[in-house]
Amino acid sequence: MIGYNALKDLTKKILIHFGYRTEAAEETARILVEADARGVASHGVARLAFYESNLKGGFVDLGAEPEIVHETPLSLVIDGHGGVGPTISRFAVDRCLEKARAAGAGFASVRNSNHFGMAGLWAEEAAAEGMIGMAFTNTLRCSIVTFGKEGILGTNPIAVAIPAQKTPFLLDMATTTVSYGKIEVCDRRSKAMPLGWAVDEFGRGTTDAHLVVGNFEKGALYGGQLFLGGEGEALGGHKGYGLALLVELLCAGLSLGTWSAHVCEGKGRENGITHFFAAFRLDLFGDREKIESHIASILEEIRASERVEGAERIYIHGEKERERRHRTMKEGITLDEATEDLLESYCRRFGLEVPF
């Protein structure tokens, strides 16, 4: 158990020891700790190890500054030049929201960036000021397309926030069936995965998490995760693949950037991941308060609708994480043992005090 501010402070110090500049360390620490505060451990401070290995791998240039390479009153294209993901995204989202405030809508497409944390954090900023917000990103290659066997697409998440009275709707989902983290859990516990999560190197559905994690770790070209709807077309796998490809084209396509198949190929800093952000104002459609209240009434009716036997509650997207955050702000954040061990090892290495 550790307090929000203490964890953020420690994370920031570790990032500064990695070589991050103060502002980049601050923004990166914020997005990592926000994820832990919401119970999204897969995007929390445990990612420090991944961030360090990206740095060592030569994929992150801590001195790079994001550059606007194209701009209109509604839009901008940003080249991140291989800099820090959250710094580049902060730059892009600030300008995207500025445009939406002034013109009604804003779009930002970004190339040569790095991991930007939990997509929903960027989308929800728009909702706080009465706008619909969207954030998408491609990732490292890991997922197969329908009828394919190469892991050429990323997990390509979709995040959309829609303002509503009291609390916004916040959808934040990888377009794969599950996050890679869930496959790792099955691997660690030697548990079979359900069919529909991943395929082997021949492109055939598998329940063997050791195999899938092994293939991923050796950087195998074949096999990988399945998209929402699973294998083939019977349960709609081609739809999940379509959503992932949509994300890929909005991110890599519009920015003239690198698509997932080639992200981080070789050592260059000009093959980083790509993002797409969009925001548009609710009052484009009339009175903001009336619309927010109408949306809230739809969500309330869904919450109150009848449940299947044994189910405790019907959730609206973003609710679970918001309630978790509310709790952790009072009670502190619980990290798993592996993450505590990781932080302890950084503390020892950098001569920092262990805060738990």
Add this chain to the structure above:
Amino acid sequence: MIGYNALKDLTKKILIHFGYRTEAAEETARILVEADARGVASHGVARLAFYESNLKGGFVDLGAEPEIVHETPLSLVIDGHGGVGPTISRFAVDRCLEKARAAGAGFASVRNSNHFGMAGLWAEEAAAEGMIGMAFTNTLRCSIVTFGKEGILGTNPIAVAIPAQKTPFLLDMATTTVSYGKIEVCDRRSKAMPLGWAVDEFGRGTTDAHLVVGNFEKGALYGGQLFLGGEGEALGGHKGYGLALLVELLCAGLSLGTWSAHVCEGKGRENGITHFFAAFRLDLFGDREKIESHIASILEEIRASERVEGAERIYIHGEKERERRHRTMKEGITLDEATEDLLESYCRRFGLEVPF
């Protein structure tokens, strides 16, 4: 087998016999025949029976004119006043594209409309002029939310078109696992459905298509279709539900319209379905041709990637339907027997010549 123009002509005549005005009949015939030409029979001329029953049910006002109730340089809100879906959508999409041409982006939210046909047809119009196009709609209630058992959401399709050199990417998908039409096929053939398509009146997964179709036909409040990812959360059912809810909020939320749970409740014409259209120009992000060529190169690499054993081809979304259309424009459209019978019965009723 019937030619495209002959089928369109006949459909238009039948609609005029229903009481449709010439322009509404023309636009409706076009969207129905376009769906058949692409092999999307579920949204083709077989829908004439559904359109007639909507008319008899008092849900469509053939004299209604769409009205702009709110407008900004980027956006408009349209009240369809219960008129003809394709007429209202034609009106909305024309104005949405006009705005995008002039300002870079356009958004149209629509309430009190009716069935607008295949969503992708509306989205792809933007792509033809170098814009990204989106079309969403809610529908009649038929699908359950994660952990729920009431069929309160619609099939809520998502259509997005992205221009690319030669041929656009066109994703056009119901957010349910499959279309209702596929469940009907299992019902007719007394075939078990896969688990993940639908639930019974207790909210439990079922393979019994007779049961599901029976429940739907008697207007049961409980049971219905599952969203992409199926039952519960193990295969991502909460993600499919989230996508459907996103569509619902963009359509019913932004237009202050009726959400799926209450569409066509009672006899009024002010509880029709809702749509949302958006378009934004590719050149917001730089040179249109460069971007279209980059997107085409991503699609080409995916097409050429390695296939799982036994698979003939990796498809890009929209490709199958476009090729089918190309064939049917030369060879004619093949309708199934039930649809031919339906058209024949209309011909007899209205004294029209049977064209096949």
